[in-house]
Amino acid sequence: MLRRISASCRSNTWRRAACRIARLFLMRRSGMRARVLPWVLVLAAEACASLGPLAQIIQPPRFEQADRTSEIRLARPSASRPLGGASVRVWTRVTNPNPIGFTLSSVRATLIVEGEHAADGEFPLGLPLAPGQQSTIPIDLAIDFSDLPALAGIVRRAAAGRSLAYRLDGTVGVDAGRLGRPTFGPMTLVTGELQVAGF
Numbered sequence: 001m002l003r004r005i006s007a008s009c010r011s012n013t014w015r016r017a018a019c020r021i022a023r024l025f026l027m028r029r030s031g032m033r034a035r036v037l038p039w040v041l042v043l044a045a046e047a048c049a050s051l052g053p054l055a056q057i058i059q060p061p062r063f064e065q066a067d068r069t070s071e072i073r074l075a076r077p078s079a080s081r082p083l084g085g086a087s088v089r090v091w092t093r094v095t096n097p098n099p100i101g102f103t104l105s106s107v108r109a110t111l112i113v114e115g116e117h118a119a120d121g122e123f124p125l126g127l128p129l130a131p132g133q134q135s136t137i138p139i140d141l142a143i144d145f146s147d148l149p150a151l152a153g154i155v156r157r158a159a160a161g162r163s164l165a166y167r168l169d170g171t172v173g174v175d176a177g178r179l180g181r182p183t184f185g186p187m188t189l190v191t192g193e194l195q196v197a198g199f
Contacts, residue, residue: 058176059097060184061104061129063168065192066091066136070166072113072143073197074158083145086158088119090139090168092190096129103128105181106173111141113166113194114154119143139168163193 068091077084088111096102104127111119119141127135145151157164171185 057098058100058102058174058179058182060172060187061174062095062097063092063189064095065190066093068136069195070192071197072158072164072194074155081144081146084155085145086143088113088141088143088166088194090141090166090190090192090194091136092139092168093134093136094127094129095134096131099131100176100179101128101130101133102174102176102179104172105175107139107170107189108172108185109139109141109168109170109189110186111143111166111168113143113151113164114157115165116151116154118151118154118166158196161196163195165191166194167191 070090071088073087073089075081075085075087090111094104096104104125106125107123109121109123110117111121121139121141123139125137127137129135143151145155154164168189168191169186170189171183171187172189173181173183175181
């Protein structure tokens with residue numbers, strides 16, 4: 001880390017001073033280091049000419065099943081959906097594992113149900129997350145059975161009231177201010193079972 005910070009600094013006097021401060025705190029062994037180091041790195045990032053090495057410290061938000069039931073609700077056939085469809089709500093708990101805050105800006109999600117591609121969706125969120133903070137969010141997707149004939153088996157299982165295995169894949173974007181706006185994925189966000197709700 002010391003070498004990375006040194007490589008990114010330039011000749012400007014203020015920049016050299018800020019980077020020396022960052023190196024000083026990196027070499028300290030006191031308990032204060034753990035509390036102050038993230039903010040020193042941010043200040044050094046603003047002072048140094050290249051943010052590349054520091055931007056790499058941002059980890060993607062962590063997704064897992066929330067303590068709420070994810071559901072699939074069948075929709076009856078209609079003029080716009082002659083074969084019917086379904087609405088899906090997946091409850092997720094998202095955590096910021098970083099020592100600095102960021103905003104969860106977007107999620108592009110792909111829903112896989114019983115091994116079949118079922119739906120895609122893009123969600124602009126704008127959800128601020130402090131360091132270590134968790135938040136529970138719903139992800140809503142719509143399935144049109146006329147577009148996906150392979151999902152006929154899913155309709156039969158859902159109509160029988162059986163739960164359905166799902167996987168939610170996605171690409172996640174965050175806004176970390178001066179550290180940039182990295183995008184993570186595609187990756188698996190969460191897996192679980194969908195419980196069938198009534199019409």
